[in-house]
Amino acid sequence: MPQCDAALSQAFALLGKRWNGMILGSLMTGPAGFSEIRRALETISDSVLSDRLSELAAAGLVVREVDEGPPVAVRYHLAESGVALVPVLRDLMDWARENL
Amino acid sequence: MPQCDAALSQAFALLGKRWNGMILGSLMTGPAGFSEIRRALETISDSVLSDRLSELAAAGLVVREVDEGPPVAVRYHLAESGVALVPVLRDLMDWARENL
Numbered sequence: 147m148p149q150c151d152a153a154l155s156q157a158f159a160l161l162g163k164r165w166n167g168m169i170l171g172s173l174m175t176g177p178a179g180f181s182e183i184r185r186a187l188e189t190i191s192d193s194v195l196s197d198r199l200s201e202l203a204a205a206g207l208v209v210r211e212v213d214e215g216p217p218v219a220v221r222y223h224l225a226e227s228g229v230a231l232v233p234v235l236r237d238l239m240d241w242a243r244e245n246l
Numbered sequence: 247m248p249q250c251d252a253a254l255s256q257a258f259a260l261l262g263k264r265w266n267g268m269i270l271g272s273l274m275t276g277p278a279g280f281s282e283i284r285r286a287l288e289t290i291s292d293s294v295l296s297d298r299l300s301e302l303a304a305a306g307l308v309v310r311e312v313d314e315g316p317p318v319a320v321r322y323h324l325a326e327s328g329v330a331l332v333p334v335l336r337d338l339m340d341w342a343r344e345n346l
Contacts, residue, residue: 154271154335157342162262171254205346227345234337235254241334242257245327246305 160205165190165198167235170207170224174232177211177223207231260305265290265298267335270307270324274332277311277323307331 161167165187172178172186184195199222202208207228213219224232261267265287272278272286284295299322302308307328313319324332 151271151339153339153342153346155268156346157338158262158267160346161338162258162264162267164262167258167262168255171251207345227341230345231341234334234341237334237337238257238261239251239253241327241331242253245307245330246253246256246260 169198173224177221179221273324277321279321
């Protein structure tokens, strides 16, 4: 009998939401500022990127760090659970390159 | 500089679409009929499941097999590229259990 795995459902509810997986992917190579992430994702709007970063921070995958400056600078980096996802994202990329 | 990986973008466009990841997950344990998959996913409608299975078959991840019978029986199973995704889905489940 096929089963619906609750953990997989949770993972796709978060990562499957448009942009979330790509935002995490864009932070795989290191911390980045808001506009760097926006440029990497090309067609995302400021308000959607802002919402998504808040959501990923609330889920504990991304950390928003503020350098009080001056000038004030905000950067984002993967939290520990986001870093733990990196090898899975790499395997997913390899799979996509070979199979899609 | 953060980058947007094209393969990751493709993977999330397909797997991130609501239900697609869960449908593949439901076939990880073996072939299943339409109504078995529908029951496993609980809240999906017949028409959406039918659309998604067609999409996953067109993408080459799922195979629709018809046993001419009688009675005619339709079953679905993971194609080779779907099977190749199984270890990635398992890692994603493990990650979700530990981090979400």
